[in-house]
Amino acid sequence: MSGVVTGCGVVSAAGDSVADVLTAIRAGAAVRADVRDRFAEPLPEVEAPAIADFDVRGLLGRKGTSFLDRATALAMVACGRALADGELTPDDDNRHRIGVVLGTTTGSLKSTMDFSRETLVQEKPYLVNPVLFPNTVMNCAAGQAAIRHGLRGVNATVAGGPLAFLYALRYALNAIRRGYADALLVGGVEEYTPNTAWAARLTDAGPAGEASAVYLLRRRGAEATGARAEVLSVATGFAPDDADAGLAGCARRALATAGVRAADVWALAGDDGDGLRDAVPATAERLPVRPALGDCQAAAGALAFGALLARYAEEPASAGRPALVTGRSRDGGVAAAVVRGWAGGGDDHR
DSSP, X not given: OOEEXXXXXXXXXXXXXXXXXXXXXXXXXXXXXXXXXXXXXXOSOSEESOOSOOOHHHHHOSXXXXXXXXXXXXXXXXXXXXXXHTXXXXXXXXXXXXXXXXXXXXXXXXXXXXXXHHHHHSOTTTOOOGGGGGGGSTTHHHHHHHHHHTOOSOEEEEEOGGGHHHHHHHHHHHHHHTTSOSEEEEEEEXXXXXXXXXXXXXXXXXXXXXXXXXXXXXXXXXXXXXXOEEEEEEEEEEOSSOHHXXXXXXXXXXXXXXXXXXXXXXXXXXXXXXXXXTTSOTTSEEEOSHHHHXXXXXXXXXXXXXXXXXHHHHOGGGTTOXXXXXXXXXXXXXXXXXXXXXXXXXXXXX
């Protein structure tokens, strides 16, 4: 069983729509914002592909937002936008069948490290502020998003770094296939903080980026109108010795499951295009995320998916043609999703 995407919500350094993401990817140059005065801690760079003007209180109000970490706030905003864009209003009749599945790397790295530091520097008996603890759990963003929007269905967090969105997508498809949910908000979120900036710098993955992109995935046939794309299949694998071959094999399995010929793939979204040169046509359009939006980790796949939706929207002739979203981690993890979009795939959803 496939899933149908009927709404999307995006918060990114490039802008708040999938069209903005596609425009940035096409430009090829890194999106930059001045971050030098954003934190008290030193940063490895004065500019980064971070979101310039994100006002959590302006977007979510003052109530309940004082102690939100940035990743949770970004996810809550993107989830709300996806619900509104998909014209799905949770109520007492359907809220138990609507859920959230979010991809993450470690949750909020800053929240976890700050809390851990407090346990070391505070006076015994460790006078750590307990209100800081909820942000340290990995499923904070998914849980808070569900509470915010009144959703009582499946709620899950899937950790996988650059593969997290594709893992979440597979999880959501399985949940819908097995009848556990009728609609799920599926996406990835990553925040820019001094902690993520230095982590990216010290691992040569930088510059660190940030974004949250969430999509409303519904059971096929449950969507009324406004279907933008269909997720046909997702495959995952592990190939630490030869990631290129592993990713190519993963893509072939996803295509076979979807009943799609490799020769028919017209676009490839993700940062792994070179590794698939023997698996998909050389003429397939490449949409890499990292050069424009930095190392967005768990949000990278979600941004790539959004770029595809925007690409379908601007070219009616591409309607119905299959495309791939791919991801690869440093330890050899690989994943690929087969998508089929339509001309209504994306627009400005602010």
